Amino acid sequence: MRPPTIRDVAARAGVSKSLVSLVLRGSESVRPEKRRAVLAAIEELGYRPNAAARSLSERRTRTVGVLLNDLRNPWFVELLDGLNARLHDSGLHVLLADGRLNRRLGQDLTRTFTELRVDGVVAVGTLQDPAALRTAADRVPTVVAGTREPELPGVDVIAGDDERGARLATEHLIGLGHRRIAHIAGRGAVGELRRRGFEAAMREHGLADTAVVEQGDLTEEGGYRATVRLLSRRQRPTAVFAVNDMTCVGALSAAEESGLRVPGDLSLAGYDNTYLSRLRHLWLTTVDNASHDVGRRAAQRLLDRIEDPGRPRTVDLTVPVLEVRGTTAAPSGGG
Amino acid sequence: MRPPTIRDVAARAGVSKSLVSLVLRGSESVRPEKRRAVLAAIEELGYRPNAAARSLSERRTRTVGVLLNDLRNPWFVELLDGLNARLHDSGLHVLLADGRLNRRLGQDLTRTFTELRVDGVVAVGTLQDPAALRTAADRVPTVVAGTREPELPGVDVIAGDDERGARLATEHLIGLGHRRIAHIAGRGAVGELRRRGFEAAMREHGLADTAVVEQGDLTEEGGYRATVRLLSRRQRPTAVFAVNDMTCVGALSAAEESGLRVPGDLSLAGYDNTYLSRLRHLWLTTVDNASHDVGRRAAQRLLDRIEDPGRPRTVDLTVPVLEVRGTTAAPSGGG
């Protein structure tokens, strides 16, 4: 017993399938009594339009594919929220795919997306394999959100101004009186920009000599290890600016483990203003990228590009805001 | 310039579209040289099959809808991983939808799923509106994972044995010497079962009199507030078993705020073994539900049900394991 089709509805309502189609699409030119009859038939039969049939004939799916790098790192939640809100307003659905989850399975997600003929693709955050996006971008309107790479011809970018945000955090630490400040860097364009912001701020305040950079990998583990290395230096830093909140939590653990009090003995700042940083027990000073806004704007850019695929590439940066919480304070001793 | 279709490929390879279709579906009865010609044409044209057309004629989408309650609560990540792995082996894709994200928009996700004609639905965790699942379950094979409600005729359940896990945690605390033990409960079937396990364990050890239950809501905030209430009692508990890790993190903050050391002055145990609990800085004692396994089994049950929609409902419980970390210890003083 198959689900009812538009023809079943038409038969029940005593009209043609074309008229049912008109009602479904909300046409003005259907007489009220016919409309009522059709709606009643739909209700009685429990009819649901078949999305596959519809997108086959409409030549669009009303679906946008969102490519994430890792569901475990929660920074994207806000972004997704904004993205979803705006896309929903335009009648588009969101299809989520986690690159990390699927890569292990040898699956090419951009391929899946092109087979599904999604109307657009949003790549969220630093991807493992940015080049893979190129093939997708050739076929379907594509937008990158929350990071600035890859830079591809027809691909818009919407992201926080990472360099500026990194300056904000660094200057906050300098303003508190810190001189020996370390940065735990991360991979990818985002990591690069945040490091650059850190270095620029330090340089401008004549602190280039005391600036230290350790490499992390955007994970808690990486943050922990980098901090252990930092704290074993002869001149240990009095403040650490971490590339993201996850890394900062790792730093927090390392500090605690070596008996340092935060922020008394060591100030820590993170980035992303994830809910992690808002957990009372962590309460990290961090930088907010207005991710919800990034998401909304990404949606808008994608809609624009769907409208006009040929439009020139845009780069859209949101202004980050410092979120001062419990992990930063003036240095205690001889600084 | 539209993407190439199966007919374009056929023309290029000098065969009929039916033959191309055979090659695409990996038929044995195609002569090697024709197969090569077709594959070459596919490659040259960059042909990708149209999923909508395929599922329209095959009458299945090879897609499974996964309904989540809240992307912000990370306990489901492992589960999803297991689910995805098993489904992918059977050639099925996963479509993620976050109920919380979408409900705000007044969108009925089960409706979206039925319009897409997904081959199956997996509801993960306690849903906001469990009744909504009923309509989906009537139309499409459905499975509930990670919780035990709702109980519906044709809907299989795969979950951790919450009552047993709660006993494990409670008995661990009792074994350490605690007598005044509190529980912060949560809503839904999961909350109910964990509370029951806690109460049963307390009763069996003759501690029913000193057992206290405060209501939480599965969030950090709820855990914090419940703990503040607990700690303001005349006889404050020496240990708290929280319904999940998020709640436990809230409890941790409340304890710290009132100057109690964990685990010295107050022991805390959570539930779910999320990555939160594994953060070095939190390092919560918690209960592991073998979520990866729950996910894999849920996938298997769904595949079984797709095969035979009429089969009787099954309930599948995994055995939880206690994960002892840094937030539990023997009580300090007069207990």
Place this chain on the structure above:
DNA sequence: GCCCGTCTTTGGACCGATCCAAAACCTCGC
């Protein structure tokens, strides 16, 4: 009563795949 214009409804082509019965092609034995 007829013609014309507007509003509403309809039948049939189409989207791009799968599926199946029938056609075409081989090979072999006589």
Place this chain on the structure above:
DNA sequence: GCGAGGTTTTGGATCGGTCCAAAGACGGGC
């Protein structure tokens, strides 16, 4: 050279919608 029997290939129907040109209904003016 022909027919049987097996393998390989093909044309056309089908899935369930949208779209569009044309048909039908209706009202008003002459």
